[in-house]
Amino acid sequence: MSSIIQKGGKRPILIAGPCSAETEEQVMETALQIKEFCQIDILRAGIWKPRTRPDSFEGVGEIGLGWLVNAGKELGVPTTTEVANAKHVEQALKAGVDVLWIGARTTVNPFAVQEIADSLKGVKIPVLVKNPVNPDLELWIGAFERLEKSGITELGAIHRGFSVYKHAKYRNVPNWEIPIALHERLPDLPIINDPSHITGNRNLLLEVSQKAMDLNFDGLMIETHRNPDAAWSDAAQQLTPQNLGILLDSLVLRSQNSEKLDTEHISVIREKIGDLDDRLFDILTARMQLSEDLGVFKKENNITILQPEHWKKLISARLNKADEYKLSDRFVRQVMDAIHQESIRHQVRVMNNSTDKEEQ
Numbered sequence: 535m536s537s538i539i540q541k542g543g544k545r546p547i548l549i550a551g552p553c554s555a556e557t558e559e560q561v562m563e564t565a566l567q568i569k570e571f572c573q574i575d576i577l578r579a580g581i582w583k584p585r586t587r588p589d590s591f592e593g594v595g596e597i598g599l600g601w602l603v604n605a606g607k608e609l610g611v612p613t614t615t616e617v618a619n620a621k622h623v624e625q626a627l628k629a630g631v632d633v634l635w636i637g638a639r640t641t642v643n644p645f646a647v648q649e650i651a652d653s654l655k656g657v658k659i660p661v662l663v664k665n666p667v668n669p670d671l672e673l674w675i676g677a678f679e680r681l682e683k684s685g686i687t688e689l690g691a692i693h694r695g696f697s698v699y700k701h702a703k704y705r706n707v708p709n710w711e712i713p714i715a716l717h718e719r720l721p722d723l724p725i726i727n728d729p730s731h732i733t734g735n736r737n738l739l740l741e742v743s744q745k746a747m748d749l750n751f752d753g754l755m756i757e758t759h760r761n762p763d764a765a766w767s768d769a770a771q772q773l774t775p776q777n778l779g780i781l782l783d784s785l786v787l788r789s790q791n792s793e794k795l796d797t798e799h800i801s802v803i804r805e806k807i808g809d810l811d812d813r814l815f816d817i818l819t820a821r822m823q824l825s826e827d828l829g830v831f832k833k834e835n836n837i838t839i840l841q842p843e844h845w846k847k848l849i850s851a852r853l854n855k856a857d858e859y860k861l862s863d864r865f866v867r868q869v870m871d872a873i874h875q876e877s878i879r880h881q882v883r884v885m886n887n888s889t890d891k892e893e894q
Contacts, residue, residue, distance in 0.1 A: 547753030551578035555598035565605035571779035599629035620653035635662040642666035660688035695732035705734025726753040829881030
């Protein structure tokens, strides 16, 4: 069972089940429908639910663990649930839950992660860690380090997106660059995408799941419920087991490597990209030299570095050309912001006669 969440095995690893265990009948019926319509690797259900507001449904508690374990036996698959403290860990292990996961609201708190890590010393069990609610890669990595120091060797990551205020499309924005950076830092760590929490909308699940597969994620965690509209929590992001089967059949799973393809053709394209990257950085270097010349002029004439009105005009001009560039507004804005910050750094250095390589 432990090999299920390791790299190099079955792909995608599929974790599915209801957001929350509500009743024994609901958990078992959902599991039986999953068995009818699709194959999963791990059955999930929330037992304790950290809620934003009091008086919301916060999970059935310990009694639901038995429901989950029995449903897993019916399917013949391991089970997993979220734990947020040492007591949860103790109860989940006692009930026979096979895999634990640490939620985003817990990952953000090093004290809580350490408590869980301490409670798992001497225990051999896979542990999955969701990204913290805020986009902090180091905090996410720190959680894995705490667990490793407690002897947990079977680890995996769950990318569930990051909180923002009233995003137009997603419940939690994906910020794909962060799990990509996590893979760069920890290349042997399996990463599972959670489109349910990213989208908050069952109609967007396939779109995000496909992107995760195209980015070579190792698996998916998708919430499924026998009657999603009547779910006690997160109804809008759950789908029926039948529709889960349809989603899985709709996924296009592409090759993870190019070894069997025309490597010469790929090499030619990559070489061209490399040449363009070199030219791009040469241009940026020349651009920053001009920024330093501008800094000298501002210093000689006692002018502030930041000129807000000029910056607004510059940003507006570039954004108006985003379609012409065939680039997204978001990307154009990010590039311009990065260039601006580097330009300010160069001008500050000139203003202060500093030769230090300051961090942005």
